[in-house]
Amino acid sequence: MQTSALKIQIIIGSTREGRAGEKVGQWVKKLAETRRDFTSEYIDLKDWALPFLTDPMPPSMGKYASEFTRRWSKKISGADGYIFVTPEYNHGYSAVLKNALDHVYQEWNNKPAAFVSYGGGAGGARAVEQLRQVAVELQMAPIREQVAIPIIWEAFDEGGMLKDAAGHKKKAENMFNQLVWWARALKAARENDRNV
Ligand SMILES: Cc1cc2nc3c(=O)[nH]c(=O)nc-3n(C[C@H](O)[C@H](O)[C@H](O)COP(=O)(O)O)c2cc1C
Numbered sequence: 001m002q003t004s005a006l007k008i009q010i011i012i013g014s015t016r017e018g019r020a021g022e023k024v025g026q027w028v029k030k031l032a033e034t035r036r037d038f039t040s041e042y043i044d045l046k047d048w049a050l051p052f053l054t055d056p057m058p059p060s061m062g063k064y065a066s067e068f069t070r071r072w073s074k075k076i077s078g079a080d081g082y083i084f085v086t087p088e089y090n091h092g093y094s095a096v097l098k099n100a101l102d103h104v105y106q107e108w109n110n111k112p113a114a115f116v117s118y119g120g121g122a123g124g125a126r127a128v129e130q131l132r133q134v135a136v137e138l139q140m141a142p143i144r145e146q147v148a149i150p151i152i153w154e155a156f157d158e159g160g161m162l163k164d165a166a167g168h169k170k171k172a173e174n175m176f177n178q179l180v181w182w183a184r185a186l187k188a189a190r191e192n193d194r195n196v
Contacts, residue, residue: 006038006183009079013086013097015046020152024118025085027162028147031172032083037180041079045096048072053102069103076107081114081183082140083175086127087152088119093127101134109139110190112182114175116147118155123148141182145175 010028014021025042032040050072055065064070086093101108113135117124125148135142147168149155157163 006080006180006187007078008032008038008040008081008083008179008183009076010040010042010083010085011097011100012042012044012046013084013094013100015094015096019087020118020156021085021087023156023160024116024149024152027168028083028085028116028172031169032176035176035180038080038176038183040083043075045100048100050096050100050103052099055103064104072100073104073107076104079111080187081112081179082108083114083116083179084131085116086118086124086131088117088122088124088127091126093117093131097131098134101138105138108135110186111140112179112186113140113142114146114179115142116149116172116175118149118152120152121150123150123152141186143175143178143182145171145178147171147175 010025010032012021012025022044025044029040029042032038048068050068055069064073084093084097086097089095113131115128115131117128119127128146128148132142149162149168155163162168
Protein backbone atom coordinates (compact mmCIF):
# COMPACT_ATOMS: atom_id res chain seq x y z
CA MET A 1 0.00 0.00 0.00
CA GLN A 2 1.33 3.45 -0.94
CA THR A 3 1.73 5.86 1.98
CA SER A 4 2.75 9.52 2.06
CA ALA A 5 6.29 10.57 3.07
CA LEU A 6 7.45 9.42 6.47
CA LYS A 7 8.32 11.95 9.15
CA ILE A 8 10.72 10.89 11.89
CA GLN A 9 11.52 13.01 14.91
CA ILE A 10 14.92 12.79 16.62
CA ILE A 11 14.35 13.65 20.27
CA ILE A 12 17.37 14.72 22.32
CA GLY A 13 16.94 13.53 25.90
CA SER A 14 19.57 15.51 27.78
CA THR A 15 19.57 19.18 28.68
CA ARG A 16 22.64 19.42 30.95
CA GLU A 17 25.26 22.13 30.57
CA GLY A 18 28.15 20.61 28.60
CA ARG A 19 26.09 17.57 27.60
CA ALA A 20 27.30 14.97 25.12
CA GLY A 21 23.70 14.58 23.92
CA GLU A 22 23.96 17.39 21.44
CA LYS A 23 27.01 15.89 19.68
CA VAL A 24 25.32 12.49 19.49
CA GLY A 25 22.07 14.06 18.32
CA GLN A 26 23.80 16.05 15.58
CA TRP A 27 25.55 12.90 14.39
CA VAL A 28 22.19 11.09 14.17
CA LYS A 29 20.63 14.06 12.40
CA LYS A 30 23.39 14.20 9.74
CA LEU A 31 23.04 10.48 9.04
CA ALA A 32 19.25 10.75 8.91
CA GLU A 33 19.55 13.55 6.36
CA THR A 34 21.31 11.18 3.94
CA ARG A 35 18.22 8.96 3.83
CA ARG A 36 15.70 9.29 1.02
CA ASP A 37 13.01 7.17 2.67
CA PHE A 38 12.08 9.64 5.43
CA THR A 39 12.41 13.25 6.45
CA SER A 40 13.65 14.07 9.93
CA GLU A 41 13.09 16.77 12.48
CA TYR A 42 15.48 17.52 15.35
CA ILE A 43 13.74 18.13 18.66
CA ASP A 44 15.96 19.31 21.49
CA LEU A 45 14.19 19.07 24.86
CA LYS A 46 16.38 21.97 26.00
CA ASP A 47 14.39 24.20 23.61
CA TRP A 48 11.09 22.95 24.99
CA ALA A 49 11.65 23.44 28.70
CA LEU A 50 8.45 21.54 29.57
CA PRO A 51 7.67 22.03 33.27
CA PHE A 52 7.08 18.94 35.40
CA LEU A 53 3.67 17.53 34.55
CA THR A 54 0.85 19.60 36.04
CA ASP A 55 -2.06 18.74 33.74
CA PRO A 56 -5.09 17.04 35.31
CA MET A 57 -6.10 13.54 34.19
CA PRO A 58 -7.17 12.30 31.81
CA PRO A 59 -4.70 13.68 29.30
CA SER A 60 -7.02 13.74 26.33
CA MET A 61 -5.59 14.68 22.96
CA GLY A 62 -6.56 18.21 21.92
CA LYS A 63 -8.04 19.05 25.34
CA TYR A 64 -4.94 19.77 27.38
CA ALA A 65 -5.18 22.35 30.14
CA SER A 66 -1.86 23.99 29.49
CA GLU A 67 -0.56 25.84 26.48
CA PHE A 68 2.83 24.09 26.53
CA THR A 69 1.17 20.64 26.48
CA ARG A 70 -0.99 21.73 23.56
CA ARG A 71 2.15 22.83 21.69
CA TRP A 72 3.99 19.60 22.59
CA SER A 73 0.96 17.54 21.53
CA LYS A 74 0.86 19.27 18.15
CA LYS A 75 4.58 18.71 17.65
CA ILE A 76 4.59 15.01 18.59
CA SER A 77 1.42 14.14 16.71
CA GLY A 78 3.08 15.28 13.46
CA ALA A 79 5.55 12.36 13.38
CA ASP A 80 5.32 8.80 12.09
CA GLY A 81 8.12 7.53 14.34
CA TYR A 82 10.75 8.60 16.81
CA ILE A 83 14.44 8.19 17.51
CA PHE A 84 15.18 8.83 21.16
CA VAL A 85 18.75 9.94 21.88
CA THR A 86 19.30 9.16 25.52
CA PRO A 87 22.04 9.37 28.13
CA GLU A 88 22.30 6.91 30.99
CA TYR A 89 21.93 8.49 34.42
CA ASN A 90 22.26 6.07 37.37
CA HIS A 91 21.30 3.12 35.19
CA GLY A 92 18.17 4.83 33.93
CA TYR A 93 17.26 7.33 31.23
CA SER A 94 16.90 11.02 31.89
CA ALA A 95 14.10 12.57 33.93
CA VAL A 96 13.59 15.25 31.29
CA LEU A 97 12.82 12.57 28.72
CA LYS A 98 10.37 10.76 31.02
CA ASN A 99 8.60 14.06 31.67
CA ALA A 100 8.36 14.74 27.94
CA LEU A 101 6.98 11.25 27.33
CA ASP A 102 4.38 11.52 30.10
CA HIS A 103 2.95 14.85 28.91
CA VAL A 104 1.01 13.23 26.08
CA TYR A 105 -0.24 9.74 25.27
CA GLN A 106 -2.27 9.14 22.13
CA GLU A 107 0.26 11.15 20.14
CA TRP A 108 2.83 8.35 20.61
CA ASN A 109 0.39 5.49 19.98
CA ASN A 110 0.88 3.03 17.11
CA LYS A 111 4.22 4.49 16.01
CA PRO A 112 7.71 2.94 16.14
CA ALA A 113 10.44 4.02 18.54
CA ALA A 114 14.19 3.65 17.95
CA PHE A 115 16.98 4.32 20.42
CA VAL A 116 20.45 5.80 20.33
CA SER A 117 22.15 5.71 23.71
CA TYR A 118 25.53 6.59 25.12
CA GLY A 119 27.30 6.41 28.45
CA GLY A 120 30.11 4.47 30.14
CA GLY A 121 31.02 0.85 29.41
CA ALA A 122 27.45 -0.24 28.71
CA GLY A 123 26.86 2.56 26.19
CA GLY A 124 23.58 3.49 27.83
CA ALA A 125 22.05 0.05 27.19
CA ARG A 126 20.42 -0.04 30.64
CA ALA A 127 18.67 3.26 29.98
CA VAL A 128 17.26 1.86 26.73
CA GLU A 129 15.97 -1.28 28.43
CA GLN A 130 13.87 0.98 30.67
CA LEU A 131 12.76 3.12 27.76
CA ARG A 132 11.58 0.04 25.90
CA GLN A 133 9.20 -0.84 28.75
CA VAL A 134 7.78 2.66 28.81
CA ALA A 135 7.43 2.74 25.02
CA VAL A 136 5.21 -0.35 25.16
CA GLU A 137 2.93 1.30 27.71
CA LEU A 138 2.70 4.31 25.39
CA GLN A 139 1.60 1.86 22.66
CA MET A 140 4.70 2.45 20.60
CA ALA A 141 6.52 -0.33 18.76
CA PRO A 142 10.11 -0.35 20.05
CA ILE A 143 12.39 -1.71 17.34
CA ARG A 144 15.26 -4.10 17.92
CA GLU A 145 18.21 -2.46 16.18
CA GLN A 146 19.80 0.28 18.26
CA VAL A 147 23.00 2.27 18.56
CA ALA A 148 24.91 2.27 21.85
CA ILE A 149 28.02 4.44 22.12
CA PRO A 150 30.26 3.43 25.05
CA ILE A 151 32.76 5.65 26.90
CA ILE A 152 31.11 8.71 25.49
CA TRP A 153 33.70 11.11 26.91
CA GLU A 154 36.29 9.52 24.56
CA ALA A 155 33.98 8.79 21.62
CA PHE A 156 34.43 12.09 19.72
CA ASP A 157 37.69 13.58 18.50
CA GLU A 158 38.69 17.22 19.01
CA GLY A 159 36.98 18.19 15.77
CA GLY A 160 33.70 16.81 17.08
CA MET A 161 33.78 13.72 14.84
CA LEU A 162 32.78 10.29 16.10
CA LYS A 163 35.94 8.15 16.22
CA ASP A 164 34.27 4.80 15.43
CA ALA A 165 32.11 6.42 12.77
CA ALA A 166 31.98 3.37 10.46
CA GLY A 167 30.90 0.90 13.15
CA HIS A 168 28.23 3.14 14.59
CA LYS A 169 27.02 4.19 11.14
CA LYS A 170 26.39 0.55 10.20
CA LYS A 171 24.32 0.10 13.37
CA ALA A 172 22.47 3.34 12.66
CA GLU A 173 21.63 2.29 9.09
CA ASN A 174 20.25 -1.02 10.36
CA MET A 175 18.20 0.92 12.89
CA PHE A 176 16.88 3.33 10.23
CA ASN A 177 15.93 0.40 7.99
CA GLN A 178 13.85 -1.27 10.71
CA LEU A 179 12.36 2.03 11.80
CA VAL A 180 11.23 2.79 8.25
CA TRP A 181 9.69 -0.67 7.87
CA TRP A 182 7.64 -0.22 11.02
CA ALA A 183 6.84 3.43 10.37
CA ARG A 184 5.50 2.57 6.91
CA ALA A 185 3.46 -0.38 8.18
CA LEU A 186 1.98 1.47 11.12
CA LYS A 187 1.24 4.60 9.10
CA ALA A 188 -0.72 2.49 6.62
CA ALA A 189 -2.56 0.83 9.51
CA ARG A 190 -3.42 4.20 11.11
CA GLU A 191 -4.66 5.51 7.76
CA ASN A 192 -6.72 2.36 7.30
CA ASP A 193 -8.28 2.90 10.75
CA ARG A 194 -9.34 6.39 9.72
CA ASN A 195 -10.99 5.07 6.57
CA VAL A 196 -13.21 2.44 8.17
C1 LIG B 1 23.70 12.15 36.99
C2 LIG B 1 24.58 11.27 36.17
C3 LIG B 1 24.53 9.90 36.35
C4 LIG B 1 25.30 9.06 35.55
N1 LIG B 1 25.16 7.70 35.68
C5 LIG B 1 25.71 6.90 34.74
C6 LIG B 1 25.40 5.50 34.71
O1 LIG B 1 24.66 4.98 35.52
N2 LIG B 1 25.94 4.75 33.72
C7 LIG B 1 26.77 5.28 32.77
O2 LIG B 1 27.21 4.56 31.88
N3 LIG B 1 27.10 6.60 32.79
C8 LIG B 1 26.59 7.42 33.74
N4 LIG B 1 26.88 8.76 33.75
C9 LIG B 1 27.87 9.27 32.79
C10 LIG B 1 27.15 9.69 31.52
O3 LIG B 1 27.00 8.57 30.68
C11 LIG B 1 27.92 10.78 30.77
O4 LIG B 1 28.20 11.84 31.67
C12 LIG B 1 27.11 11.32 29.61
O5 LIG B 1 27.87 12.30 28.96
C13 LIG B 1 25.77 11.89 30.06
O6 LIG B 1 25.03 12.41 29.00
P1 LIG B 1 24.91 13.98 28.75
O7 LIG B 1 26.35 14.52 28.69
O8 LIG B 1 24.21 14.15 27.44
O9 LIG B 1 24.16 14.56 29.91
C14 LIG B 1 26.16 9.62 34.57
C15 LIG B 1 26.22 11.00 34.42
C16 LIG B 1 25.43 11.83 35.19
C17 LIG B 1 25.46 13.31 34.94
